[in-house]
Amino acid sequence: MKKYLSAILFMATLALCAQETNDETTKWSAGRPDGHAPISVMGDHMHGKGEWMFSYRYMHMNMEDLKQGNDDASFDEALTNYMVTPTAMPMNMHMLGAMFAPSDRVTLMAMFNYISMEMDHLTRIGGNFTTESSGLGDIKLSLLYRFFNQNQQSLHGQIGFSIPTGSITESDVTPASAPNAMELPYPMQLGSGTFDPVMALTYLGQNESVSWGSQIRGVFRFGKNDREFRYGNRYSLNNWLAVKAADWISFSARLEGLLVGELDGADPDLNPMMVITADTDNSGGTLINGGLGFNIYVPTGALKNLRFGFEFASPLLQDLEGIQLKNKETLTLGLQYSL
Ligand SMILES: [Cu+2]
Numbered sequence: 001m002k003k004y005l006s007a008i009l010f011m012a013t014l015a016l017c018a019q020e021t022n023d024e025t026t027k028w029s030a031g032r033p034d035g036h037a038p039i040s041v042m043g044d045h046m047h048g049k050g051e052w053m054f055s056y057r058y059m060h061m062n063m064e065d066l067k068q069g070n071d072d073a074s075f076d077e078a079l080t081n082y083m084v085t086p087t088a089m090p091m092n093m094h095m096l097g098a099m100f101a102p103s104d105r106v107t108l109m110a111m112f113n114y115i116s117m118e119m120d121h122l123t124r125i126g127g128n129f130t131t132e133s134s135g136l137g138d139i140k141l142s143l144l145y146r147f148f149n150q151n152q153q154s155l156h157g158q159i160g161f162s163i164p165t166g167s168i169t170e171s172d173v174t175p176a177s178a179p180n181a182m183e184l185p186y187p188m189q190l191g192s193g194t195f196d197p198v199m200a201l202t203y204l205g206q207n208e209s210v211s212w213g214s215q216i217r218g219v220f221r222f223g224k225n226d227r228e229f230r231y232g233n234r235y236s237l238n239n240w241l242a243v244k245a246a247d248w249i250s251f252s253a254r255l256e257g258l259l260v261g262e263l264d265g266a267d268p269d270l271n272p273m274m275v276i277t278a279d280t281d282n283s284g285g286t287l288i289n290g291g292l293g294f295n296i297y298v299p300t301g302a303l304k305n306l307r308f309g310f311e312f313a314s315p316l317l318q319d320l321e322g323i324q325l326k327n328k329e330t331l332t333l334g335l336q337y338s339l
Contacts, residue, residue, distance in 0.1 A: 028154035028204055031305075033297035034211040034242035034250035039309030039334040040291060041215060041238055041254070043109060043158045043200055046144050047101035047338065055097040057334035063089040063325040066276075070319050078323055079124045083176075084275040086325055089187065091117045093137070099338075107144040109160070113137040115190050121275070123175065131184055133170035138162040138191045142198065152207060158200040158217075166191020168227050168267075176274070183269045185277035186229075187325070193225025211250075212241045224265050232261025232284050240291075247299045254291040254313070260284045262321055282322035290316045293332075307336040 029035055030045050037044035039057065047053060066073040066085065078085035094114045101107040116134035123129070142160025168189045171181040200217035219234040235258070242252040262284035266272070272279035293311030298304055313330040320326075 026151055027149050028152050028206055031299070032206075032211075032244055032250070033246075033248060033295045033307075034206070034244050034252065035297070036295060036307060036309065036336065037204075037213050037215075037238075038240050038242070038252045038254045038291055038293045038311045039295070040293075040311045040313060040330070040332040041213075041240065042111070043142060043144060043217075044202055044204070044213060044215060046107040046146055046154075046156055047099055049101055049104045051099075051101050051338055053097075053099040053336060053338040055095075055099075055334060055336040057093075057095040057097070057332060059093040059095065059333075060331045061091045061093070062328040062330070063091075064328050065326045066323055067318060067320050067326040068323045069321075070317075072326070073323055075122050078276055079122070082124075082273065082276050082279070084121050084123050086119050086275070086277055087122050088120045089117060089325055091115065095334075105146045107146075109140075109142040109144060109158075111140040115166070117188055119184075119188055119277075121174075127175060129175050131172040131174060131188060133167075133172065133184055133188045133190060135167055135170070135190050137166040138196070139165045140198070152205060154204045156202050158198065158202070160198045162192065162196045162198065162219075164191050164193050164195060164225065166193075168193040168225055183267065185270060185275060186231075186263060186267070186280075186283065187277050192221065192231050193227060194221050194223055194230050196221050209244045210241065211244070212239075214239050221261075221264075227267040227269070229263055229265035229267055229280070231263055234261070235259040242295070248297055250295045250297075252291075252293045252295065252311070254289075254293070254311070256287075256289040256291070256313075258287040258289060260287075276323050277325075279322070282320075282324050285318060285320035285324070287315050287319075287327065288317040289313050289330075291330075305338045307334075309334045309336070 097111045140162045147155040202215040204213045215238045221230045237257045240254040242250045244250045263280040270278040291313035296308040298306045311332045
């Protein structure tokens with residue numbers, strides 16, 4: 001039965017691809033507020049031949065309190081095995097992106113980001129301290145390839161990689177190291193330290209007033225970086241639905257499943273007994289995230305093709321390996337302009 005189903009699916013896909021038409025009205029269109037996915041989704045759309053797009057995104061991610069597996073954990077539980085526990089970690093990210101389409105089939109994409117993070121701690125003897133790190137993250141380069149665009153549906157693939165421009169040796173002063181600075185644990189580092197291939201597949205569909213999309217994405221990590229570790233692979237499946245309320249505004253809902261692999265190897269300068277974030281057993285997990293947002297689009301006039309997007313996202317479920325900071329809300333705001 002399964003065999004027949006997949007054969008039918010395969011033939012239907014072929015038939016769909018074969019009847020490629022040039023009629024613009026049957027094509028999936030980006031020229032509407034929900035023509036782009038919720039602002040937190042990357043590589044969701046492509047551009048027409050010769051088109052450029054520049055974007056700026058601001059992302060605020062917050063982590064607070066602890067989780068062990070599926071359950072909440074107290075700071076005292078963490079402090080029975082470690083000298084120090086983090087209590088909160090806010091992170092801000094500024095992202096600059098550029099896209100260019102040399103043809104209708106191919107869009108090139110580059111993304112630069114600047115990250116700043118803080119981590120608040122509690123020690124076994126009741127002291128508090130905060131560490132900070134900030135700087136350029138890993139630069140990401142990608143190519144998007146369109147498989148088809150018709151009947152208001154579209155399918156494209158992404159292939160790319162990140163260049164390890166982000167530091168993995170960020171350090172700061174802690175009560176244990178004062179007056180010297182010591183290397184900060186993994187979550188406070190700015191890059192991965194490895195060249196990471198990225199692959200994604202995005203399906204988009206729309207009708208008069210609603211649009212929807214699905215994206216499966218993998219970030220793959222190989223080898224070891226200069227600090228003798230590599231982060232785990234990352235797989236996500238994103239699904240969204242947006243309602244076009246007017247020519248200039250749409251509202252979206254998004255549901256994401258995320259699998260993060262465990263960190264492999266260990267930085268020899270970090271002591272895993274010191275703090276939970278320096279112990280590689282406390283890395284990786286499975287999350288389900290939900291997001292609500294809106295897109296604003298200027299359909300005519302001097303600012304035509306300017307967009308603003310906003311999304312509020314929060315984990316609905318999180319199952320974390322070992323004991324880790326709990327993921328809280330993520331806010332994403334972005335401006336996009338194509339010409
Ligand atoms: Cu774009």
